[in-house]
Amino acid sequence: MTIHNEDNILKTLIISDATKKTDEMAEWVEWGVWKKAPIVDPRFHGGHGYTYEGTSDCKFGCGCFMGESSSGGPVDPFGSCPKNPYNNNVMELTTLSLAQAILEIDSLDDDGRSMPRMSEKLIMLAEDTDFTVEQSEKLAPCLLGLALKYCDNYDYQSSTPILSCIRTGASMLPREKAHDLIPLLYAGHNVKTSLVAVKMVGRIFEAQPPDKINGYTDLVDVIEKIANSLLNPWAIEAPQAAAQAHLAIYALAAMASSKVLTAIEKVIEIDANWFTRSTRRDLLDLQGYWESQDEEVAQGPRELLAKAISIIEKE
Numbered sequence: 001m002t003i004h005n006e007d008n009i010l011k012t013l014i015i016s017d018a019t020k021k022t023d024e025m026a027e028w029v030e031w032g033v034w035k036k037a038p039i040v041d042p043r044f045h046g047g048h049g050y051t052y053e054g055t056s057d058c059k060f061g062c063g064c065f066m067g068e069s070s071s072g073g074p075v076d077p078f079g080s081c082p083k084n085p086y087n088n089n090v091m092e093l094t095t096l097s098l099a100q101a102i103l104e105i106d107s108l109d110d111d112g113r114s115m116p117r118m119s120e121k122l123i124m125l126a127e128d129t130d131f132t133v134e135q136s137e138k139l140a141p142c143l144l145g146l147a148l149k150y151c152d153n154y155d156y157q158s159s160t161p162i163l164s165c166i167r168t169g170a171s172m173l174p175r176e177k178a179h180d181l182i183p184l185l186y187a188g189h190n191v192k193t194s195l196v197a198v199k200m201v202g203r204i205f206e207a208q209p210p211d212k213i214n215g216y217t218d219l220v221d222v223i224e225k226i227a228n229s230l231l232n233p234w235a236i237e238a239p240q241a242a243a244q245a246h247l248a249i250y251a252l253a254a255m256a257s258s259k260v261l262t263a264i265e266k267v268i269e270i271d272a273n274w275f276t277r278s279t280r281r282d283l284l285d286l287q288g289y290w291e292s293q294d295e296e297v298a299q300g301p302r303e304l305l306a307k308a309i310s311i312i313e314k315e
Contacts, residue, residue, distance in 0.1 A: 008130065010095065010129060047081060048066070048084070050065075054068070055067030055070070058077075062075060062084075064077040064081070095131050098129060099135040102122050102139060102142060103142050106145065106146060106149070123164050126164075126168050127164045137172070140177070140180070141169070141180065143168050144166065146162075150162055151193045152193075159190060162193065163192060166193070170200035170201075170203070170204060173204060178205070179216065179219045181197050182218065184197040186222070195240065195244045195247065198223065198226060198247040201251040201255070202247055202251040205254035205255045206286060206289060209298065210256045210298070210301055211300075211301075212256070213300040213304050214258055216255050220252065224259050224262075227252065227263045228263075230242075230244055230245035236270065236275055246278060250282050256298075256305070260308050261308055264312050267312065268312070276312060283309050283312065
């Protein structure tokens with residue numbers, strides 16, 4: 001997620017006499033997500049005021065005129081009128097107001113089984129929003145906490161907001177806090193929950209490569225257990241199990257854990273060509289990504305990844 005250091009305006013809502021708020025808009029305003037703009041943006045103006053009887057001058061006095069066969073004026077006679085501003089109800093949605101609303105979700109009264117509908121909308125919007133570093137530091141534990149609270153109460157089809165919480169929260173974590181994902185990796189959760197959590201571990205260390213090998217032991221131990229449980233000929237016949245096994249191997253490689261070598265040996269023992277090829281492709285993709293970065297990855301992680309690739313390429 002790209003980080004900016006300002007409170008970006010995400011959307012602007014202009015409410016005039018001619019624009020009625022929908023129920024959904026009113027709900028967003030009530031939740032405090034939309035904030036009244038402190039300064040009227042001069043770009044936002046209403047239309048011209050013509051009588052449409054013959055040739056008519058704009059009643060707001062901008063100098064434009066409109067007739068059946070001709071029209072003109074100092075500005076676009078068909079566009080907005082600089083003398084007719086919306087000056088009393090301009091609402092703005094900003095990164096700050098969105099972040100504040102998300103941080104308040106857990107304090108809302110609920111049944112403990114599902115998020116309020118409005119919360120889901122806020123979370124989905126957050127996934128496509130660039131927050132400041134300070135906002136991200138607060139939002140990451142909040143989003144991951146919401147995911148953990150509700151993940152076991154959503155079925156396969158309705159898990160979208162939960163997975164969005166995991167993706168967005170994890171994308172905000174520095175690698176030193178990647179262990180915050182461990183509770184979402186434990187056995188017993190919805191399979192999509194742990195699958196996305198494993199994927200995000202790999203993404204964190206792909207983007208923030210470790211400085212040395214065999215660190216982050218608590219997180220590595222959990223990922224290794226996931227890999228060991230899935231790396232057998234029967235488990236990988238299930239598409240989701242195979243996908244999660246690939247993601248676990250990728251995460252071990254990205255974390256520069258030497259346990260990736262043991263996982264590679266198990267891939268070879270399974271003796272499934274399609275699975276071996278896709279594992280090799282994943283490792284090569286990671287190597288290519290690291291090599292494409294401006295800042296060189298530390299020698300230890302690079303050499304370990306190269307060794308893992310050389311083992312699997314012998315097959």
